[in-house]
Amino acid sequence: MMLTAPALTALPKIRHAFFTREGGVSEGIYASLNAGVGSADDPQKVAENRARMAAAVGVPPDHLLSAYQIHSADVIVAEAPWPAESRPKLDAIVTKTPGLAVAASSADCGPVLLADAEARVIGAAHAGWRGALAGVTDSAIAAMERLGANRSRMVAVLGPMIRQPNYEVGPEVLAQFTAQDPAHARFFVPSETPGRQKLDLAGYIAARLKAAGVAQVEDIGLCTYADPDRFFSYRRATHRGEPDYGRHLAVITLVA
Template sequence: MLNTKKIKTCQLEYSNAIDYPHGFFSNNGGVSEGIYKSLNCGPGSNDIPERIITNRALVAEALTGDKTTPVLSLYQVHSNITVRANSDWKENRPEADAMVTNTPGLVLGILTADCTPVLFADKKNKVIGAAHAGWKGALSGVLQATINQMLSLGAQLETITAAIGPTIHQPSYEVTQPFRDKFLEHNEAYNKFFHSGCDNDHFQFNLPEFVKWQLRETGLQSIYSSTTDTYTSQNHFSYRRTTHKNESDYGRQMSAITLPHP
C-alpha cells in the first residue's frame, strides 16, 4: 500500500515495499507560482528556470537530506528507450523514457502530468530504475526494457519490486475508437482495459491497470499501485485537466528514487 507522508516541505506518496529513499511527489511544497504552483520540477515547462532548479533541490533534500544531490531526469519522448545513469548528466538530458543505475548518490527522477511513473528497486543486488509509462511507452515495451537493463546490471527478477505512482485513472481517461484500435492491433486481450464511454465511438482506458498487467507479464511479483487520479487530484499536475481548462501550460510532478551511499 502507498502512504502519504510529509517530509520537510514536500508532500509525497511512498511505497512501503521499496526500502530505498523514494517518493511520488505532489505539486505541493515548492516555490513556483500561478499555474505552476508550487513544486513544478519540469524544465520542459515555461516556468521560471530558477524556480524549477529550486524545486528539484527540494526533492533532492527530501530524499537524501542534501539539496546538492544530483537529480537526473530525461528528455521524455514516449518511447521504450532506456539508459544507464553512471554520473550526473546535468542539462544534457538523454532522449529516453527510463533509466537505471547501480551508482549510489544519484536521484533518478521521472516527470509526469497524467502519464504513469514507475519506480523499481532490487535491494539485494543494489540496482534501481525509474520509468515514464505513457500509453505509447507502455504499449511499446518501456517497462520490459527497464527491467532488462536492471538485469544487465546484476538485478534478479525475483528480487525486483515495482511501485506505480499517481496517474490518470479510467474514469478520467476518455479515448477514441482509433486509440483503442491501436491496442487491439497489438493484442485483442487488451480490450479488457477499455470500458464503454459516452457513445459508441468513445471508451474509458485504464492506464494504471495496463501498466500493472505489463509488469506482471515480465514476471514481477511485487507490484504496488497508487489510487491517486492526477486528473481529479488538485494536489497533482494534469495535462488533460489543463487542456480542458484552456490553460496555457502545466507543471510536472516528479517521482524519484535514489541508491544511498553505503
C-alpha cells in the first residue's frame, strides 16, 4: 500500500508515505487506491481511499491536504484543513502545524517530500517538468525557511515518477531547459524516435535540490510507467488508449 524512505523514516516525530495503487476500493482502470479527486472515479470510493491513506499516517481524513495542481511554482502554508471543493490552485504545500498531513498528487510527475526535523517544518511538492523547471522545489524550500527551517538541515526525498527510459519528450522541452541553462542538456538523451529526447526528470529535480543547498537528497528510484501493478501512469494510460487514470499521494505529517 505504501513505500517509505530511510532518510525520512530516521527523523523523529515525522510520518510519511509514498502510496502505491494497492490497498484501496476503486475498480477497473482506477484499481485500487486511487486518490484522484479530479479523476472520473466514483467520489465515494476516492474518499474511502483517501481516508485509508490518512489513517495510515495517523490523521483524520479532513486533515489530509492536497492542492488543485497546475504545474506551477506556487506554494501555500497550511495552518488548518480546507474543504476538498476549495483546494488551492498551486503545486507545493508546507506546514509547521502538527496533525496536518500535506500531500502531492502524481501519476508520472515527481512527488517530493521535504522535512527539517529540528525546526519541525515539512513540505510536499508536485514537480512535473514544467513545475520543476519553474522552481517549485525552490519555492517550497523558501516557504519552509520562512517558517523557521534551514535548508542546511533539510531532507528531501523523490518518490516514484516516470523515469528517463520511458519519458520521451519533444524538442520544445529540451529547448526550454537549455534556454534556462545550457548545462541542462545533460538531463536529456536522444530517443529512438528521430528528433525527440528522453528526459531524466528525477535527475533534474535532485540536481536542483542539491544546488539549492538541501542537506540530504534521496531518490526512491522507482518508475511509475514501468510498473503497472504498483503505480498509476498518465503516459501509460494514454499509450493504452484508456479514458482516464488514477493518482497517487505522497504524504508527510508532523506527529504532535
